[in-house]
Amino acid sequence: MADYKITADSFKPAHIAKEQQEKLGTDNMTFMQDALRRLRHNKMAMISLWIIIAFIVISVLSIWISPSNPNTQHLKWNNLPPKIANWSIPGFRGYGVSAGEKVNVYAQNNVPKNVWFVLGTDSLGRDIFSRILVGTRVSLFIAFMATLFDLTIGVVYGLISGWKGGMVDTVLQRIIEIISSIPNLVVAILMLLVFKPGLTSIIIAIGFTGWVTMARLVRAQTLQIKDQEYVLAARTLGESSVKIAMKHLIPNLSSTIIIQTMFTIPTAIFFEAFLSYIGIGIPSPTASLGTLLSDGQKNFRFLPYQMVYPAIVISVLMISFNLLADGLRDAFDPRTTR
Amino acid sequence: MAEEREKLVQVRHLVQTFNPGKKSEVRAIQDVSFDIYRGETLGLVGESGSGKTTTGRAIIRLYKPTSGEILFDGNDIAGLHNGSKQMKEFRREMQMIFQDPYASLNPRMKVKDIIAEGIDIHHLAKDDADRDAQVANLLQLVGLNPDHATRYPHEFSGGQRQRIGIARALAVQPQFIIADEPISALDVSIQAQVVNLLKNIQEQRNLTYLFIAHDLSMVKYISDRIAVMHYGRIVELSTADEVYNHPLHPYTQSLLSAIPIPDPEKQKNA
Amino acid sequence: MRERIYYDASAENDGAERSMVEITPGHFVFASEDEIQGYKDQAAKYAEAEQK
Numbered sequence A: 001m002a003d004y005k006i007t008a009d010s011f012k013p014a015h016i017a018k019e020q021q022e023k024l025g026t027d028n029m030t031f032m033q034d035a036l037r038r039l040r041h042n043k044m045a046m047i048s049l050w051i052i053i054a055f056i057v058i059s060v061l062s063i064w065i066s067p068s069n070p071n072t073q074h075l076k077w078n079n080l081p082p083k084i085a086n087w088s089i090p091g092f093r094g095y096g097v098s099a100g101e102k103v104n105v106y107a108q109n110n111v112p113k114n115v116w117f118v119l120g121t122d123s124l125g126r127d128i129f130s131r132i133l134v135g136t137r138v139s140l141f142i143a144f145m146a147t148l149f150d151l152t153i154g155v156v157y158g159l160i161s162g163w164k165g166g167m168v169d170t171v172l173q174r175i176i177e178i179i180s181s182i183p184n185l186v187v188a189i190l191m192l193l194v195f196k197p198g199l200t201s202i203i204i205a206i207g208f209t210g211w212v213t214m215a216r217l218v219r220a221q222t223l224q225i226k227d228q229e230y231v232l233a234a235r236t237l238g239e240s241s242v243k244i245a246m247k248h249l250i251p252n253l254s255s256t257i258i259i260q261t262m263f264t265i266p267t268a269i270f271f272e273a274f275l276s277y278i279g280i281g282i283p284s285p286t287a288s289l290g291t292l293l294s295d296g297q298k299n300f301r302f303l304p305y306q307m308v309y310p311a312i313v314i315s316v317l318m319i320s321f322n323l324l325a326d327g328l329r330d331a332f333d334p335r336t337t338r
Numbered sequence B: 001m002a003e004e005r006e007k008l009v010q011v012r013h014l015v016q017t018f019n020p021g022k023k024s025e026v027r028a029i030q031d032v033s034f035d036i037y038r039g040e041t042l043g044l045v046g047e048s049g050s051g052k053t054t055t056g057r058a059i060i061r062l063y064k065p066t067s068g069e070i071l072f073d074g075n076d077i078a079g080l081h082n083g084s085k086q087m088k089e090f091r092r093e094m095q096m097i098f099q100d101p102y103a104s105l106n107p108r109m110k111v112k113d114i115i116a117e118g119i120d121i122h123h124l125a126k127d128d129a130d131r132d133a134q135v136a137n138l139l140q141l142v143g144l145n146p147d148h149a150t151r152y153p154h155e156f157s158g159g160q161r162q163r164i165g166i167a168r169a170l171a172v173q174p175q176f177i178i179a180d181e182p183i184s185a186l187d188v189s190i191q192a193q194v195v196n197l198l199k200n201i202q203e204q205r206n207l208t209y210l211f212i213a214h215d216l217s218m219v220k221y222i223s224d225r226i227a228v229m230h231y232g233r234i235v236e237l238s239t240a241d242e243v244y245n246h247p248l249h250p251y252t253q254s255l256l257s258a259i260p261i262p263d264p265e266k267q268k269n270a
Numbered sequence C: 001m002r003e004r005i006y007y008d009a010s011a012e013n014d015g016a017e018r019s020m021v022e023i024t025p026g027h028f029v030f031a032s033e034d035e036i037q038g039y040k041d042q043a044a045k046y047a048e049a050e051q052k
Helices: A031-040 A043-061 A128-164 A166-181 A184-194 A199-209 A212-225 A229-237 A241-277 A289-298 A305-332 B052-059 B085-093 B111-121 B128-141 B146-150 B158-170 B188-205 B216-222 B240-245 B250-257 B264-269 C009-014 C033-051
Strands: A095-098 A101-104 B007-018 B026-037 B041-045 B067-072 B094-097 B176-180 B208-213 B225-230 B233-239 C018-024 C027-032
Touching: A031 A043, A031 A305, A043 A128, A043 A305, A128 A166, A128 A199, A128 A212, A128 A241, A128 A289, A128 A305, A166 A199, A166 A212, A184 A199, A184 A241, A199 A241, A212 A241, A229 A241, A229 B094, A229 B111, A229 B158, A241 A289, A241 A305, A289 A305, B007 B052, B007 B208, B026 B052, B026 B208, B026 B233, B041 B052, B041 B216, B052 B094, B052 B176, B052 B208, B085 B094, B094 B158, B111 B128, B111 B146, B111 B158, B128 B146, B128 B158, B158 B188, B188 B208, B188 B216, B208 B216, B216 B225, B216 B240, B225 B240, B225 B250, B233 B240, B233 B250, C018 C033, C027 C033
Parallel strands: B041 B208, B041 B225, B094 B176, B176 B208
Antiparallel strands: A095 A101, B007 B026, B007 B067, B225 B233, B233 C027, C018 C027
């Protein structure tokens, strides 16, 4: 083994051209592009995203295209099990159990050969599939309204409370505490004193309380961000508070805001379903996921399909939003690099 | 060198108390007075908690002083209201360079927008082309490539980010810059680059600096005079040479005795 | 070995009135009446050492 003698002559300065010294190695990507790229790698989140998109598209289309009128009653054709044309798909052949025997219910009730209902009919002979489409539309609309309240009232309230601080913050926080201490159900019932049960009363009930979580989160983040040096720099430059909120606070709050809306939606959907289920939500004959569950539950023992399909729809909707929200949170806030 | 004795900044009996009257009351600055002459660099040194950062932020009106006067170019700015016209004008004259290169640039903004924020606020550009030209000039001035304007902060190193912060401060053409520990978070080899950049810019643009730091040897290199702070008060103030070589106050002496000597042989035997 | 000087902050709490006093031209120190002479002596010692 030769012993190397390392002397000062062994080293020569490396010559890097000045341009090379300041060269940047990474791609030019905004924060959003980077986050979306991470989201795409998350299979569960992407599946959920596509499911949600599918629901939205179908719901919107159903305004104009629907297998049948969801409110039309066909009393002679009530309680028909699911049947898809004359195909032989198990569960969709129009067979039900009657007096302990498997029976072709459609034949039993003399339903014409060309008449079939994909998910069957309810006790008043209404097409369940069309009613589910309407119900989903109602739920998504309510979710959209809840998001709107979150984004307008929630974000602004949190920003003002966090940015101003001091007495303003204290007062605003006390107000939130009072509002959030009233149970949502009580608010909904109080709304009934003023409004007839229906979409309006539900939306106002959500508008009254649904934005509180967003306001709290935005306030907490704002308190953190406003002491960051880049915000101090904006103040020393003379930037107005409003511009600071728009240029510096909101862009850095955007992850929190987006993720929170994704969590608010399933809560809103469930709230409506719950109210409708106990009878103070959307009144009949309008279909909503909650009324469908309620009606279906009455016949659950013998005609499970009437409750199962609406239950599947609402569960898939809520799980998808939750999984998407989880995926977004990981995408925006990577804790470990892969 | 302080050739002209015109006083640009005069701080008179400045007091800054946080949460006054409550249990959490903190007297960050307890009656501090000093002058800064036009064209000089005043170094402000002290350990953490001495109040030096608070002093810098009080002068630039990030805080409203509890009491005392701050005269800038003869005008008392201590009582100015946020959002007033005078405050906005004053904001052009005095700028700050911050300590943490990873927190002083908005991660969601492009470098050119970060640098041009002041230009936009004070309407210093005729149009977009002018704005881009000013940004390109500033980038070159601080030793960066004008191509970097469309990039995001996370793509740069700490030293480069500090230079972007310097460009941002220079964009509004201030007379006075407060550098709040601008090199404390940088690697030693980069520290020298940034300090030399600050010195060059000072000569080019006839700037006045308040250089806040805890590293006495670096402060001596760049400062004409040095003020030593301890527990919210100035305990010693003189020329850099005097403070470094002839320290009188025991606190200054203790600070100096703690400076490590880079040569290991000398450090052992000194 | 180089001597590390530690600052004893309790010296500040003696309740004496202190202000910035110009010990030598341009050199100010936060001192009480009693301490001024001590600092002046120290400054004189430095000046002597410089002469040598």
